Amino acid sequence: MKLEPGMAFDTKVQNKVFAFLSILLLLSTVWVILDDYIRPWKAVQIKALDIKKEVLGEKLKAVKASVKPEEVAALKKAIEAGQKIRDSRQAEVDALKKELGETQAKIYAQKIINGADGSSSSAMTFQWEMKKEHGKDAAAKKLKGKLDALNIKWGKGKDYFKQLTTDEKNVLNAIAAKSKELKLAQKDYKEKAGKLDMTQEAYDSASFFSDPINFLRNAPFIDYLDPTIKIQQVVAENITEDRYFKQTEKVDRCMTCHTFIDKPGYEKKDNPYKTHPNLNLMVGADSPHPMKKTGCTTCHGGEGQRVFDFNAAEHRPENEKQKQEWIAKYHYHEGHKIAQPIRKKSQTEAGCVKCHQGKEFIPQADRLNKGRQLVQTYGCYGCHKIKGWEHLRKPGPSLYKISSKVSKEWTKNWVWFPRHFNPKTKMPHYFNQSNNSKPEFLKKNVAEVNSIVEYLFKNSKSFSPFTRYNGGNADKGKALIQNVGCISCHQVEGIGNDFNKVGSKKGPYLTGLGSKVSGDWLVSWLMRPSHYQEDTVMPSFRLSKREASDMTSYLLTLKNKKFSEMKFSDLDRSVRDELLLEYFSSFDTIAVAKTKLAGLDDHQRTLELGKRSIGKFGCYSCHNIDGFEGRSPIGVDLTNEGSKPVTQLAFGHEHIEHKRDVWFKNHMLNPRRWDRGNNKGFKDLLRMPNFFMSEEDADLLTVFLLGQNSEKVPMAGQKNLNEYEVAEEKGHRVMSKYNCYGCHNIDGMGGDILKATAYADDPNEAPPILAGQGHRVHTDWFYNFLGNVHTIRPWLKVRMPTFNLSNEEKNTIVDGFRARKKLPVFEEKPEKVVWEPGERAAAKKLITEYACDSCHTLGFNKDEPMAPNLHHAKNRLRASWIEKWLKDPQSVMPGTTMPNFFADGEAQEPSILGGSVDRQVTALRKYIQEIGEKEFPEAGWYEATGFKKPE
Amino acid sequence: MSESKKSLNRREFFSFLAVGWITFTAATAGLLGLVFRFLYPNVNFEPEMEFIAGIPGDYDNGVDERWKNGFGVWIIKREGKLVALSNICTHLGCIPNWLPGELKFKCPCHGSGFYPSGINFEGPAPRPLERFKITTLPDGRLKIDKTKKYRYEKGQWNNPDSYIEV
Amino acid sequence: MEALKEFVNILSGPQYSFTLTLIMFYLLMKYYRIIGTKKFAWGFVILMTPVYLWFMSDDVFRTIIATPDNIPISILLFSVFFFTWLTVHKAAINDERIEAGECPIEGLPENREKVWSWPNLVYNELFVIIAGTIFLIVWAIIFKAPLEEPANPTWAPNPAKAPWYFLGLQEMLVYFDPWMAGVVLPVFIIIGLVAIPYIDTNPKGNGYYTFSERKMAISCFMFGWLVLWIFLIIIGTFLRGPNWTFYGPFEYWDFHKVVAEANINLSEIIWIKMLGTTMPSNLIVREIFGIFVILAYFGISGAMITKKWGQDILEKTGKIRYYFFLFxxxxxxxxxxxxYLRWLFTLKYIVALPEWELNL
Amino acid sequence: MSDKSIVDQVRETQVWKSIFRHGPPNNARNRAAIVAGNVFLHLHPIKLKKSGVQLGYTWCMGGLTFFIFLSLTVTGVLLMFYYRPTAEYAFNDIVALREHVPLGIMREIHRWGAHAMVITVWLHMFRVFMTGSYKPPREFNWGVGVILLVLTLLLSFTGYLLPWDQLAIWAITVGSNMAKATPFLGHGGPGATLAQIGDFILVSDKNDVRFQLLGGRFVGEPALLRFYILHCVFIPLVVGVLIAIHFWRVRKDGGISAPL
Known part of the structure; x- marks a missing residue:
């Protein structure tokens, strides 16, 4: 085809190309519009409306059921009647309305006049003031005249205006009075059946498809006008997002899809339409963590700003099953390079830590608390520094005097594999593990263990028990162990399953003692633990020699025959020398190392290897060992372990998911696994020992570790402990150290021993529950008691032991209890009880009538006491507590045998003191204080009365 | 050239070009429309238009200023009614001050004055202050919705959503 | 199949793939007339499509290729293939015509004819604009722009890579010190590019595709452009993983991959290995061999090249142009x-003066 | 109704005529007038050699680059409505652009456009070299083109930091680390150790070229602001001027090259 001159292309063809390209452009434009408009979260909100309708439907049903239809009909009829009455007065109303119109016109006119006068007056006043100020008195005087006249006029106008508005109000009231009956009927209806209408209305409007306007409001391009489907967001208060250079506001848009997260009534719906499972603690407007203040990702983690679809928020499945469900439902896949995905549900509590600092246990964070408890149980903090855990004592027993306690052979076998001796031990396992069970490694390990034990015994101080064991009654001993309270800290072999329920882990599991220690040592230890180890937390139960011997006798029957027959391989000197050479030559040449080695004699070599091995395995991190004082622990600092980049965790050749929590868990289960498939030399092997943890424990510790992260929350956003909470926490730490929680349930926490059948059946036989103890006792009494424990409840078999507490510790415990109840340190004790006339006699009568003496020893009878001696009460109990206790003992200590004489606010003895509860209680309290006034017991009191003297 | 042939030619000439231009214009308009839409953000960080303002018992008779700075609302309780009054002057949008001594709102910009009821009585303001929607939630708390406004001069102050009887 | 993949992995190692690229470049220059035929192009496409599909069937390879930020490199790769072939194709046709004594296609009278800008040029431009818009829109819808964790100066992602167009330079960092790879080489690239019109005095080949008339210019440019720039970018993007370690196209980016890094300096080779003495304390003496090598490279080899091949150009272009070009x-x-020195002799630096931050 | 078509009627109104001073471009006079009379079109010559309009010859890579540059300018300006170059907000704003700002592909168009521009610039240079179009009289314009290419890379590089994510700061850290090796000017480059008077160090990490570029010793908030200004104001201005020169010289040097 011939083209026109000056043309390179055929225009027709080019037009076609243009048309083609334009159509493509239009198509891609449409694609952009759709791509931009269709967002998965919108579908979620539309479906949410249906679910809302469903819930409202149920509600409507309930409301309908509560309102009778005939009642509604009657109410409606009343309205109609009211309307009729109103209509019949139409003429009167019209007249009034006319009057109203006239009045309002006058008001309008007067408003304008008053406005003008008022502003002229203000202006003139200002001028007058100015003139006067500048000394232009003549002009001022002239102006004043005018101003006064104006003000009079304005004042009249204002007065008239007031009258007019009063008139208006009267007319309005008159008009309203004409429809009085109607209003009343309407009000009545609203009160009785209004809820029905409201619910019905809400129900009718609760579907996206019910209102065609919805489509227009959410149509593309114009959905900015007033959309009903829109992104919801919360900007957290005082909690920020760490941008490393700066802090920025935390914006959470989770509620865009989790539409009802803060609305009760949707608990049974599926996610994302579910109500938060714990609205009282989280999310709820009245909870301590309201959604609008705390946000969502603060605790849960995740991409709070991102709202596009399920995957954008970076949810994480709890397990494989959930993952598969999500894949089917949401095309779930993990995002790439996400700072903090949403925590797995079981790990959510790791998010509490960043705000709740300075507290060992965070209320209601159960999994985290369990994890932290495990850190103490396993003694992780011994080898690993963790900020905030420095105050804890070394988890293992002191080895300063080991030679007097056990034999070398026993120690070697023990260190080699503790579980051979004690299947429940907390001592972890270093040897014969997955990475060091090759024969050549075993040989070297044997040499190391021999040397370690040699070193320990060489450096052990001498100790001799202060008394001798002369045999005892094993059965009696066993009963004592059961009853006296040992089981709150120890599990003991042969003591029935019942006591395993207690699950005590504070002290070691007592097994095989007969193959371990001598009778002399054991008696001496039981009677006075601090004699062997000065800083032990093992308390003295004030055992008599007889009692201690009986217990010893039982414990010595526990033997581990198999273990005691084990023979540990002898030290292979060549292996020892080889190892030493390796140590010596790490910075020196072989020749120098050999010279150095040659300079040591045989025993010195063993000791040298022992010392180096103890350093290598970090034994000193958990045990006090002579020669290692002040050495820093060998483990990695765990303070921010939860923020460690995944790439810094060595997964080795293990085929597991490369994720932080997976690594943590597997590390707990077997810390040596990462060496699998690595060709490592002996000294480079991983050294973290194996604790033989259960999966559950590993999971809990993972939660703990994930909580140890470097996320920062500004001070204002954190939970800052007040002085009471600080004191409480300090007290808690001391009580935790001595395991007060083993026996006592303190304000809902602890009391493990109560699980034992004997105590569960009869709480009165159990160690007392310390609820509100800070309120109950006087601080000075409490302090003295802790230092000088004596019997308060003589009927108890279980004993409050005497702890090795320092003065500071005693003070801290007392202050902690006081702070729990937010009380002043001292509550005044009256020097002398002041009686009102007749009150004392009434009190004595009450004592008799209520039969207090049937349980409490008061000096009225000679029976075995069944309740605390009230002669001690004055110095021990706070007056306000006594009254509280008398009024309702069950609320103070559930399960107590103390009867309630004032149930439901009525005194059981209405004849005394006018039957007034308050007066009776006060009288009783005064009497208790009075009988305690005397120095008790007075000299010769027991003898005089014939009462049994308490031990 | 005959008339019919000319028009045929023109139609032929026009067809692809016309399709091209129409679709091109449509696409461009679509893209420009998107740009127009782009300038309306879907979320914003200004104070919320709805808020919960405690319970009616929190308020004494008179003017309450606790929500003025955060949300721009006076809660006024008088004559048995609780209303949420806007603090935007109806003249040019300044923020009037509440003068408790003189019992009036006074706008600092051009001197408009309003009674505690919100009705203007001096200065250039053309109409009374506006009321916002105020409702009681099922749990008894007050909800104030600033997206709905009620104007006196339109007779909207009689609307039951514009006040709460207490 | 696995063995084949393993073979490809090994073959992709910089030393082999670079050599292969060199060979391919030589073949391209030598047999451009064959390569420039449409038959060859189709043959190549038919042959390579299954290979490409095979590559794409591998998970590791696909993950890397489909990373949104790597899409431009794929586009670059395909366009470079296509446009290189296109120039070669056009040059081949023109060269044949020139040999036959005809003018190049672009010089034909019908192509020298003046045409109206409106509508010929303007319409074409509109097409390009529309097509470009469509392309960008579709690209933008399909691939989301990458966004990683918020900036955190306390830990670096591994690998930390520069934007892809600088990855050639980052790859050079393996072989050169930063001052060379990051500063001197780029500066010389820019200077060299700007200087091209002033060095190349060949009046032929202006306004049409040709190879035979501008052999020297085109091979030098194409060598720098294809072999030293594009190829290194591809290596840097696709085949360099954590720690800037080499990973084959089918090799999983294992963070813990360890490769031997035992490079030594020329001075160490000579003084310690060959002469068996200690290193002299005087820096200049210590590095004297390296300095000599560098000077010799620029001096002696320059002179030799001039003597053997350069006389012709020297005469044509004059001394300044010639020596600048030679440099x-x-x-x-x-x-x-x-x-190659690195690969063959594990040579680290020819001149190693870390005291002065001056390593070559 | 008159017998004139509506199109013709519109063409005869005063408004139309005041805007378009020529008739439909279907004859030589009007085709010349439309190109000469329109500020945008007059970048073009009225007539040009046929090879200059053939895509097979020109690849239109220069034109495409200019088009992408314009698209980037438009999308870039629009993005600036939603982007704050501060350490607090930069990242959040980028997330916002993806998650809830309308026309959610704005950032994608900008980013991919930037990558595409680098590619088209390279290909443009490749084409110009292969057709020998840098030869006299176009030597200077080739030089301008090389500078534009460098500026394109710098534009892309400075924009790379703005999302303020890990990818951004570490790419810029790696990239800008090369500046510290600049001989005599960077503290890690040759000669830096020589620039010392007693204890007074002339070239250290707190006063070398890298510091000047970043406004700090590492890529921090000052660097973000600087890169923002460079990316949005400084470099585009320079590029704009150079593009004008480049186009002007294309016309003045005889249009698109063709055999002599």
Whole structure:
């Protein structure tokens, strides 16, 4: 085809190309519009409306059921009647309305006049003031005249205006009075059946498809006008997002899809339409963590700003099953390079830590608390520094005097594999593990263990028990162990399953003692633990020699025959020398190392290897060992372990998911696994020992570790402990150290021993529950008691032991209890009880009538006491507590045998003191204080009365 | 050239070009429309238009200023009614001050004055202050919705959503 | 199949793939007339499509290729293939015509004819604009722009890579010190590019595709562009993983991959290995061999090249042009030379003066 | 109704005529007038050699680059409505652009456009070299083109930091680390150790070229602001001027090259 001159292309063809390209452009434009408009979260909100309708439907049903239809009909009829009455007065109303119109016109006119006068007056006043100020008195005087006249006029106008508005109000009231009956009927209806209408209305409007306007409001391009489907967001208060250079506001848009997260009534719906499972603690407007203040990702983690679809928020499945469900439902896949995905549900509590600092246990964070408890149980903090855990004592027993306690052979076998001796031990396992069970490694390990034990015994101080064991009654001993309270800290072999329920882990599991220690040592230890180890937390139960011997006798029957027959391989000197050479030559040449080695004699070599091995395995991190004082622990600092980049965790050749929590868990289960498939030399092997943890424990510790992260929350956003909470926490730490929680349930926490059948059946036989103890006792009494424990409840078999507490510790415990109840340190004790006339006699009568003496020893009878001696009460109990206790003992200590004489606010003895509860209680309290006034017991009191003297 | 042939030619000439231009214009308009839409953000960080303002018992008779700075609302309780009054002057949008001594709102910009009821009585303001929607939630708390406004001069102050009887 | 993949992995190692690229470049220059035929192009496409599909069937390879930020490199790769072939194709046709004594296609009277800008040019531009818009829109809808964790100066992602267009330079960092790879080489690239019109005095080949008339210019440019720039970018993007370690296209990016890094300096080779003495304390004496090598490279080899091949150009272009050109070419050649020295002799630096931050 | 078509009627109104001073471009006079009379079109010559309009010859890579540059300018300006170059907000704003700002592909168009521009610039240079179009009289314009290419890379590089994510700061850290090796000017480059008077160090990490570029010793908030200004104001201005020169010289040097 011939083209026109000056043309390179055929225009027709080019037009076609243009048309083609334009159509493509239009198509891609449409694609952009759709791509931009269709967002998965919108579908979620539309479906949410249906679910809302469903819930409202149920509600409507309930409301309908509560309102009778005939009642509604009657109410409606009343309205109609009211309307009729109103209509019949139409003429009167019209007249009034006319009057109203006239009045309002006058008001309008007067408003304008008053406005003008008022502003002229203000202006003139200002001028007058100015003139006067500048000394232009003549002009001022002239102006004043005018101003006064104006003000009079304005004042009249204002007065008239007031009258007019009063008139208006009267007319309005008159008009309203004409429809009085109607209003009343309407009000009545609203009160009785209004809820029905409201619910019905809400129900009718609760579907996206019910209102065609919805489509227009959410149509593309114009959905900015007033959309009903829109992104919801919360900007957290005082909690920020760490941008490393700066802090920025935390914006959470989770509620865009989790539409009802803060609305009760949707608990049974599926996610994302579910109500938060714990609205009282989280999310709820009245909870301590309201959604609008705390946000969502603060605790849960995740991409709070991102709202596009399920995957954008970076949810994480709890397990494989959930993952598969999500894949089917949401095309779930993990995002790439996400700072903090949403925590797995079981790990959510790791998010509490960043705000709740300075507290060992965070209320209601159960999994985290369990994890932290495990850190103490396993003694992780011994080898690993963790900020905030420095105050804890070394988890293992002191080895300063080991030679007097056990034999070398026993120690070697023990260190080699503790579980051979004690299947429940907390001592972890270093040897014969997955990475060091090759024969050549075993040989070297044997040499190391021999040397370690040699070193320990060489450096052990001498100790001799202060008394001798002369045999005892094993059965009696066993009963004592059961009853006296040992089981709150120890599990003991042969003591029935019942006591395993207690699950005590504070002290070691007592097994095989007969193959371990001598009778002399054991008696001496039981009677006075601090004699062997000065800083032990093992308390003295004030055992008599007889009692201690009986217990010893039982414990010595526990033997581990198999273990005691084990023979540990002898030290292979060549292996020892080889190892030493390796140590010596790490910075020196072989020749120098050999010279150095040659300079040591045989025993010195063993000791040298022992010392180096103890350093290598970090034994000193958990045990006090002579020669290692002040050495820093060998483990990695765990303070921010939860923020460690995944790439810094060595997964080795293990085929597991490369994720932080997976690594943590597997590390707990077997810390040596990462060496699998690595060709490592002996000294480079991983050294973290194996604790033989259960999966559950590993999971809990993972939660703990994930909580140890470097996320920062500004001070204002954190939970800052007040002085009471600080004191409480300090007290808690001391009580935790001595395991007060083993026996006592303190304000809902602890009391493990109560699980034992004997105590569960009869709480009165159990160690007392310390609820509100800070309120109950006087601080000075409490302090003295802790230092000088004596019997308060003589009927108890279980004993409050005497702890090795320092003065500071005693003070801290007392202050902690006081702070729990937010009380002043001292509550005044009256020097002398002041009686009102007749009150004392009434009190004595009450004592008799209520039969207090049937349980409490008061000096009225000679029976075995069944309740605390009230002669001690004055110095021990706070007056306000006594009254509280008398009024309702069950609320103070559930399960107590103390009867309630004032149930439901009525005194059981209405004849005394006018039957007034308050007066009776006060009288009783005064009497208790009075009988305690005397120095008790007075000299010769027991003898005089014939009462049994308490031990 | 005959008339019919000319028009045929023109139609032929026009067809692809016309399709091209129409679709091109449509696409461009679509893209420009998107740009127009782009300038309306879907979320914003200004104070919320709805808020919960405690319970009616929190308020004494008179003017309450606790929500003025955060949300721009006076809660006024008088004559048995609780209303949420806007603090935007109806003249040019300044923020009037509440003068408790003189019992009036006074706008600092051009001197408009309003009674505690919100009705203007001096200065250039053309109409009374506006009321916002105020409702009681099922749990008894007050909800104030600033997206709905009620104007006196339109007779909207009689609307039951514009006040709460207490 | 696995063995084949393993073979490809090994073959992709910089030393082999670079050599292969060199060979392919030589073949391209030598047999451009065959390569420039449409038959060859179709043959190549038919042959390579299954290979490409095979590559794409591998998970590891696909993950890397489909990373949104790597899409441009794929586009670059395909367009470079296509446009290189296109120039070669056009040059081949023109060269044949020139040999036959005809003018190049672009010089035909009908192509020299003046045409109206409106509508010929303007319409074409509109097409390009529309097509470009469509392309960008579709690209933008399909691939989301990458966004990683918020900036955190306390830990670096591994690998930390520069934007892809600088990855050639980052790859050079393996062989050169930063001052060379990051500063001197780029500066010389820019200077060299700006200087091209002033060095190349060949009046032929202006306004049409040809190869035979501008052999020297085109091979030098194409060598720098294809072999030293594009190829290194591809290596840097697709085949460099954590710690800038080499990973084959089918090799999983294992963070813990360890490769031997035992490179030594020329001075160490000579003083310690060959002469068996200690290193002299005087820096200049210590590095004297390296300095000599560098000077010799630019001096002696320059002179030899001039004597053997350069007389002709020297005469045609004059001394300044010629020596500047020679310097640029020699400078450009340092990169492949250094690469081979590294691969063959594990040579780290020819001149190693860390005291002065001056390593070559 | 008159017998004139509506199109013709519109063409005869005063408004139309005041805007378009020529008739439909279907004859030589009007085709010349439309190109000469329109500020945008007059970048073009009225007539040009046929090879200059053939895509097979020109690849239109220069034109495409200019088009992408314009698209980037438009999308870039629009993005600036939603982007704050501060350490607090930069990242959040980028997330916002993806998650809830309308026309959610704005950032994608900008980013991919930037990558595409680098590619088209390279290909443009490749084409110009292969057709020998840098030869006299176009030597200077080739030089301008090389500078534009460098500026394109810098534009892309400075924009790379703005999302303020890990990818951004570490790419810029790696990239800008090369500046510290600049001989005599960077503290890690040759000669830096020589620039010392007693204890007074002339070239250290707190006063070398890298510091000047970043406004700090590492890529921090000052660097973000600087890169923002460079990316949005400084470099585009320079590029704009150079593009004008480049186009002007294309015309003045005889249009698109063709055999002599």
């Amino acid at each position: 640029l070419v020699l400078f450009m050649a340092t990169l492949p030379i250094k690469m």
